[in-house]
Amino acid sequence: MTAASLYRYVLLRLVQLVPVVxxxxxxxxxxxxxxxxxxxxYIIGDAPIADELVADLRSKLGLDGSITQQxxxxxxxxxQGDFGFSxxxxxxxxxxxxxRLPATLLLMITQYVLAIAVGIVLGVLSARHQGSALxxxxxxxxxxxxxxxVFWLGQMLMLMFSMKLGLFxxxxxxxxxxxxxxxxxxxxxxxxxxLPALTLAIFNLALIARLxxxxxxxxxxxxxxxxxxxxxxxxxxVVYRHALRNAVLPVxxxxxxxxxxxxxxxxxxxxxxxxxxxxxxxxxxxNARDYPVLMAMxxxxxxxxVIANLITDIIYAWLDPRIRLQ
Amino acid sequence: MSEADxxxxxxxxxxxxxxxxxxxxxxxxxNWHRFTMNRLALFGLLLLAGMIILALFAPIIAPxxxxxxxxxxxxxxxxxxxxxxxxxxxxxxxxxxxxTRTSLMVGLLSVLMxxxxxxxxxxxxxxxGGRIDNLLMRVTEIFQVMPRFFLALFVVAIFGANIWxxxxxxxxxxxxxxxxxxxxxxxxxxxxxxxxAARAYGARDLDIIVMEILPNAISPVIVAGSLQxxxxxxxxxxxxxxxxxxxxxMSLGSMLNNAQQYIRQAWWTVTFPGLALCxxxxxxxxxxxxxxxxxxxxxxxxxx
Numbered sequence: 001m002t003a004a005s006l007y008r009y010v011l012l013r014l015v016q017l018v019p020v021v022x023x024x025x026x027x028x029x030x031x032x033x034x035x036x037x038x039x040x041x042y043i044i045g046d047a048p049i050a051d052e053l054v055a056d057l058r059s060k061l062g063l064d065g066s067i068t069q070q071x072x073x074x075x076x077x078x079x080q081g082d083f084g085f086s087x088x089x090x091x092x093x094x095x096x097x098x099x100r101l102p103a104t105l106l107l108m109i110t111q112y113v114l115a116i117a118v119g120i121v122l123g124v125l126s127a128r129h130q131g132s133a134l135x136x137x138x139x140x141x142x143x144x145x146x147x148x149x150v151f152w153l154g155q156m157l158m159l160m161f162s163m164k165l166g167l168f169x170x171x172x173x174x175x176x177x178x179x180x181x182x183x184x185x186x187x188x189x190x191x192x193x194x195l196p197a198l199t200l201a202i203f204n205l206a207l208i209a210r211l212x213x214x215x216x217x218x219x220x221x222x223x224x225x226x227x228x229x230x231x232x233x234x235x236x237x238v239v240y241r242h243a244l245r246n247a248v249l250p251v252x253x254x255x256x257x258x259x260x261x262x263x264x265x266x267x268x269x270x271x272x273x274x275x276x277x278x279x280x281x282x283x284x285x286x287n288a289r290d291y292p293v294l295m296a297m298x299x300x301x302x303x304x305x306v307i308a309n310l311i312t313d314i315i316y317a318w319l320d321p322r323i324r325l326q
Numbered sequence: 327m328s329e330a331d332x333x334x335x336x337x338x339x340x341x342x343x344x345x346x347x348x349x350x351x352x353x354x355x356x357n358w359h360r361f362t363m364n365r366l367a368l369f370g371l372l373l374l375a376g377m378i379i380l381a382l383f384a385p386i387i388a389p390x391x392x393x394x395x396x397x398x399x400x401x402x403x404x405x406x407x408x409x410x411x412x413x414x415x416x417x418x419x420x421x422x423x424x425x426t427r428t429s430l431m432v433g434l435l436s437v438l439m440x441x442x443x444x445x446x447x448x449x450x451x452x453x454x455g456g457r458i459d460n461l462l463m464r465v466t467e468i469f470q471v472m473p474r475f476f477l478a479l480f481v482v483a484i485f486g487a488n489i490w491x492x493x494x495x496x497x498x499x500x501x502x503x504x505x506x507x508x509x510x511x512x513x514x515x516x517x518x519x520x521x522x523a524a525r526a527y528g529a530r531d532l533d534i535i536v537m538e539i540l541p542n543a544i545s546p547v548i549v550a551g552s553l554q555x556x557x558x559x560x561x562x563x564x565x566x567x568x569x570x571x572x573x574x575x576m577s578l579g580s581m582l583n584n585a586q587q588y589i590r591q592a593w594w595t596v597t598f599p600g601l602a603l604c605x606x607x608x609x610x611x612x613x614x615x616x617x618x619x620x621x622x623x624x625x626x627x628x629x630x
Contacts, residue, residue, distance in 0.1 A: 147610075301473040
């Protein structure tokens with residue numbers, strides 16, 4: 001398959017995504033305007049502001065214009081990355097979101113590495129020893145894992161490992177100590193990271209292990225594996241050199257398509273552990289009725305999901321040329 | 327070849343109605359048999375049935391209602407309060423009963439709504455194909471890509487939390503999956519001989535869709551729908567946990583939200599509501615797994 005067809009595929013997918021992003025933004029606009037009450041009241045919040053200032057703000061935001069004019073202003077603001085100001089911190093929303101991004105990324109990447117590594121190992125082992133105690137346990141855990149509310153899992157881990165055993169801090173990302181060497185600081189953050197990352201990892205591990213197991217079982221039946229076995233290659237080599245790669249590839253795409261669940265999980269987990277990322281920001285924004293932040297988060301997550309889907313599709317097309325032809 | 331492959335779907339007008347009904351009854355019995363063979367699924371069903379009964383009879387078991395203050399605050403579990411009391415002295419066992427009731431109601435009603443929309447859209451798109459299909463599928467895609475949780479959160483935060491609003495939002499967010507599944511089934515079934523035959527007999531489109539294709543296309547929808555009940559329950563709980571649940575309905579999620587501050591002093595406030603939530607979704611997941619195995623037996627072989 002030529003590179004050109006891959007580029008064409010990517011381009012096609014990109015073009016298809018434009019209306020989705022557009023719609024998310026427009027939906028966002030209309031939701032806030034359908035809301036009961038004056039949009040200006042949402043923007044000012046409880047702040048006591050003189051009537052002239054309100055009128056001034058109204059014309060500045062184009063709220064005295066028609067709904068189409070308002071939509072155009074909103075769209076051009078969003079296109080410039082301008083989501084207004086947070087009621088709570090009074091800082092530009094974009095700035096607030098970007099400042100919280102690193103904490104969330106740290107949590108997500110850590111838990112993914114953990115979940116993927118352990119999940120694939122467990123899945124492959126249980127497929128190799130089908131029906132063994134390990135296999136039954138992995139299957140059971142993956143069913144239970146689906147049913148577990150992630151925030152309750154976090155609360156239980158906190159109760160156990162933080163409250164009862166005192167092994168890990170329950171809240172936050174850093175201790176409130178003033179003097180820490182950089183090395184101490186890294187260890188301190190890692191110490192805080194254990195429980196939230198474990199919570200999310202257990203949640204995702206269940207799905208990954210289940211999929212890795214199913215794929216492995218399927219791949220082990222294919223002709224090239226039978227052929228490899230008939231050549232007299234050791235079972236280990238068959239599993240790890242020939243089957244593993246093909247069995248694990250679909251897992252990648254599932255991870256990509258699951259990004260929505262993951263972000264939801266992150267919001268809930270961050271709320272439990274007061275992890276200062278985007279999830280906690282969302283939670284605080286809800287409690288403070290900080291609408292600009294909420295609106296921006298909705299658009300931000302929407303775009304993130306769309307991009308994740310696109311990347312997943314591209315990886316899939318890259319791995320499997322048949323997709324591009326359709 | 328499994329048994330299911332031998333099912334020749336469809337009933338020509340020539341076959342008598344009673345033999346068609348008998349065939350259907352046999353199929354249901356066989357699926358039921360397969361389902362009960364699966365011990366995990368049966369366990370899930372019993373678990374679920376138990377919780378449904380407890381939830382239904384909540385007003386009889388706990389006549390005080392979920393918001394009544396029945397004891398000292400943060401009392402430990404004991405004979406008087408099986409699950410202890412919360413931070414303002416409400417009985418947690420009572421809260422769990424009513425919370426389960428709310429969870430089940432939200433789960434079932436929102437999925438019924440998703441099924442109603444999804445089946446109509448999926449059937450129309452899959453049966454007619456062409457431009458209608460194209461248009462409907464574009465709309466469906468948008469709903470699928472939408473970050474559901476954030477949309478639900480956003481809508482509930484703006485419009486205020488109300489249990490019917492939550493049901494509506496979850497329903498609106500779930501129909502797309504149903505529609506896509508059903509459409510795919512319809513696409514493969516609509517050219518089958520039994521459909522062509524029905525058409526040749528002059529059957530109306532609506533009759534073909536409802537009487538001929540739908541019964542043969544519904545299995546994956548039932549499985550997906552049952553799983554959606556679990557995810558709808560978890561979504562409602564998550565909204566409650568973030569503090570945007572309906573304040574007039576007891577919710578397991580908002581109980582866990584309240585408990586968050588008291589984890590250190592009172593483990594029971596956080597343990598029992600979460601356990602109930604877990605058992606509820608576990609029961610549904612097991613039943614759904616069992617349905618999947620008995621309705622789509624071929625999938626079981628590959629371990630999915």
